[in-house]
Amino acid sequence: MVKRAIVAGAGGLVGGELIKVLLASAGSEEVMILVRKELPIEHPRLTQLLVDFNRLDDYSDAIKGNAVFCCLGSTRKKTPGLNEYRKVDHDYPLQLALIALGNDVKQYHLVSAIGADAESSNFYTKMKGETEQDIIKLGLPALHIYRPSLLTGNRKEWRPMEGFFAGLMKVIDPLLFGSVKKYRSIAAATVAEAMYNQSLNNEGGVHIYPSDKIKELA
Numbered sequence: 001m002v003k004r005a006i007v008a009g010a011g012g013l014v015g016g017e018l019i020k021v022l023l024a025s026a027g028s029e030e031v032m033i034l035v036r037k038e039l040p041i042e043h044p045r046l047t048q049l050l051v052d053f054n055r056l057d058d059y060s061d062a063i064k065g066n067a068v069f070c071c072l073g074s075t076r077k078k079t080p081g082l083n084e085y086r087k088v089d090h091d092y093p094l095q096l097a098l099i100a101l102g103n104d105v106k107q108y109h110l111v112s113a114i115g116a117d118a119e120s121s122n123f124y125t126k127m128k129g130e131t132e133q134d135i136i137k138l139g140l141p142a143l144h145i146y147r148p149s150l151l152t153g154n155r156k157e158w159r160p161m162e163g164f165f166a167g168l169m170k171v172i173d174p175l176l177f178g179s180v181k182k183y184r185s186i187a188a189a190t191v192a193e194a195m196y197n198q199s200l201n202n203e204g205g206v207h208i209y210p211s212d213k214i215k216e217l218a
Helices: 013-024 053-059 082-102 123-136 160-175 178-183 188-199 211-217
Strands: 004-008 030-035 046-050 067-070 107-111 142-147 205-210
Touching (some): 013 188, 053 082, 067 188, 082 107, 107 123, 142 211
Parallel strands (some): 004 030, 030 046, 107 142, 142 205
């Protein structure tokens, strides 16, 4: 049971779905979301904390609970500068994990990406891999890392290329079997369900879930 959940990235695809799941659960007594600006959501068990992610330490006293769910992530379109991109996808999740550790939060759930690899030559997959690696080094009581493939769902903003690939994957998905099954597209709602389900377990240590495993957990 997650009595008090902290969610960062609630305005994104996975984060938005996760809020729905948490608020629909009788086991979640309070859900706090960390946001830059207030979201148009109201619920008696929902608290919105306006934060400057560049100064996360200033809010550490409020970031306390049973589980922290980090769904932060950007795109090159939103943050064309690589330093800013890295801030959102690496620095903020890492700082949030440090705060969670200091506040004795038992679980940390991180949305990463398929192909995450700190040794990759690709900027995106390398950054995701380094984020995973750096957070693992902290020694959190329980760390759950989710590596979804192409995410599908209703985004607030239209991304033409993602729309194209989502349509393409509808044709390709049924052809992916065995070792390449993990590359099938996955609904953001499925990732959210898996995250919530895993938060109900009291498993310690590091757990990494590829996209096909996430579907099994949902």
